Amino acid sequence: MFRQDAILDLAFQALADPSRRAMVDRLIQGPATVSDLAKPLAMSLPGVMQHLAVLEASGLVVSEKVGRVRTCRIEPKVLSQAEHWIAERRALWERRLDRLGQFLDETKDD
Amino acid sequence: MFRQDAILDLAFQALADPSRRAMVDRLIQGPATVSDLAKPLAMSLPGVMQHLAVLEASGLVVSEKVGRVRTCRIEPKVLSQAEHWIAERRALWERRLDRLGQFLDETKDD
DNA sequence: ACAATACTAAAGCATCTACTTAAGTATTAT
DNA sequence: ATAATACTTAAGTAGATGCTTTAGTATTGT
Numbered sequence: 001m002f003r004q005d006a007i008l009d010l011a012f013q014a015l016a017d018p019s020r021r022a023m024v025d026r027l028i029q030g031p032a033t034v035s036d037l038a039k040p041l042a043m044s045l046p047g048v049m050q051h052l053a054v055l056e057a058s059g060l061v062v063s064e065k066v067g068r069v070r071t072c073r074i075e076p077k078v079l080s081q082a083e084h085w086i087a088e089r090r091a092l093w094e095r096r097l098d099r100l101g102q103f104l105d106e107t108k109d110d
Numbered sequence: 111m112f113r114q115d116a117i118l119d120l121a122f123q124a125l126a127d128p129s130r131r132a133m134v135d136r137l138i139q140g141p142a143t144v145s146d147l148a149k150p151l152a153m154s155l156p157g158v159m160q161h162l163a164v165l166e167a168s169g170l171v172v173s174e175k176v177g178r179v180r181t182c183r184i185e186p187k188v189l190s191q192a193e194h195w196i197a198e199r200r201a202l203w204e205r206r207l208d209r210l211g212q213f214l215d216e217t218k219d220d
Numbered sequence: 221a222c223a224a225t226a227c228t229a230a231a232g233c234a235t236c237t238a239c240t241t242a243a244g245t246a247t248t249a250t
Numbered sequence: 251a252t253a254a255t256a257c258t259t260a261a262g263t264a265g266a267t268g269c270t271t272t273a274g275t276a277t278t279g280t
Binding site for chain 4: 068
């Protein structure tokens with residue numbers, strides 16, 4: 001559907017804001033309404049709605065409205081993709097350090 | 111020194127741009143000069159410098175100038191912190207799913 | 221019916237971001 | 251000494267971001 005690159009743009013951008021990370025933190029505990037998410041944040045409800053829109057656009061969160069209540073929950077797939085991008089690079093970095101250490105060991109008797 | 115929150119703001123913000131992720135990707139292979147980093151990017155050198163400034167401000171990259179050449183390298187600590195933030199939430203999410211599944215199992219004979 | 225609740229839409233505004241071009245400053249090569 | 255290299259600084263700009271306030275619209279409780 002979307003390029004991995006575009007997914008990561010949106011995911012990391014969404015996670016770059018402390019209010020949005022707080023919302024994710026809350027949703028990790030389980031589903032919550034928009035008002036639930038807004039309660040701990042020092043911000044107007046429309047402000048929270050806009051953060052929610054960013055989280056939904058990134059695919060990190062999905063929501064559904066029943067009656068007058070919108071319930072939000074985490075969609076962990078994108079979270080995994082972001083984690084995986086970083087983990088992969090850390091692994092490459094460490095492999096490179098290993099090779100470097102090995103090389104230094106092998107050549108230390110010159 | 112800095113609040114974890116502020117570190118994550120800067121780290122995720124830095125990773126939210128594809129040019130900057132490309133620079134990180136390059137630096138994972140090993141140190142590189144500013145020109146090295148600029149080469150694959152369709153962008154002016156000052157543009158690259160600005161991305162580099164964002165990466166350095168986040169602590170993801172450090173650089174040192176020798177003569178007229180600035181050499182950049184990855185500083186993996188912040189990368190780990192970003193990875194850890196996500197991993198922790200994924201773990202919590204999965205533990206919650208487990209508990210939920212267990213609860214459903216235990217009550218399925220009502 | 222009427223009020224209260226839970227969002228939602230629209231518009232405004234001060235930054236911030238991601239570039240650009242133009243004009244530097246050191247360093248190194250010839 | 252001169253020229254080429256490798257950044258660096260400054261200024262400008264279009265568009266995005268993170269709020270706000272005001273004014274809605276459904277839905278639910280009394």
